Amino acid sequence: MKKIVTGIVVALTATTTLMAGVNAAACTGCHGADWSKKALGKSLNVAEMTKADIAAALIGYKDGSYGREMKGMMKGQVAKYSDADLEAFAQTIGK
Numbered sequence: 001m002k003k004i005v006t007g008i009v010v011a012l013t014a015t016t017t018l019m020a021g022v023n024a025a026a027c028t029g030c031h032g033a034d035w036s037k038k039a040l041g042k043s044l045n046v047a048e049m050t051k052a053d054i055a056a057a058l059i060g061y062k063d064g065s066y067g068r069e070m071k072g073m074m075k076g077q078v079a080k081y082s083d084a085d086l087e088a089f090a091q092t093i094g095k
């Protein structure tokens with residue numbers, strides 16, 4: 001049993017390391033280098049959002065459950081990433 005658990009942990013760690021992660025440079029043109037710009041005048045100030053809210057927004061844009069009139073644009077930004085990538089990235093920005 002211990003061996004199996006260790007194996008899973010190793011596999012998860014390897015997956016995390018392998019993931020290139022979200023390319024922030026693709027986002028900051030719209031959102032600002034410090035994430036405080038309202039993208040195209042339409043987004044919230046992402047720098048003011050909590051990490052949990054950012055994660056929910058990014059995953060929600062991907063699965064279509066979050067967003068307003070310009071959500072289609074954000075879907076295009078996040079569709080190529082895994083939920084785990086988006087979750088991890090959200091932990092690096094916001095409050």
Ligand code: HEC
Pocket residue numbers: 022023024026027028029030031039040042043044045046054057058066067068069070071073074077078
């Ligand atoms: C072409 C401009 C553009 C790019 C590039 C872009 N965004 Fe956005 N983003 C927007 C717009 C516009 C919205 C508001 C969409 C809506 O109507 O829901 C938004 C919304 C968001 C929100 C939720 C805030 C809110 O208003 O509810 C987050 C978080 C976010 N973007 C993160 C990102 C990340 C991370 C990337 C890069 C992977 C990215 N954005 C790339 C334009 C952009």
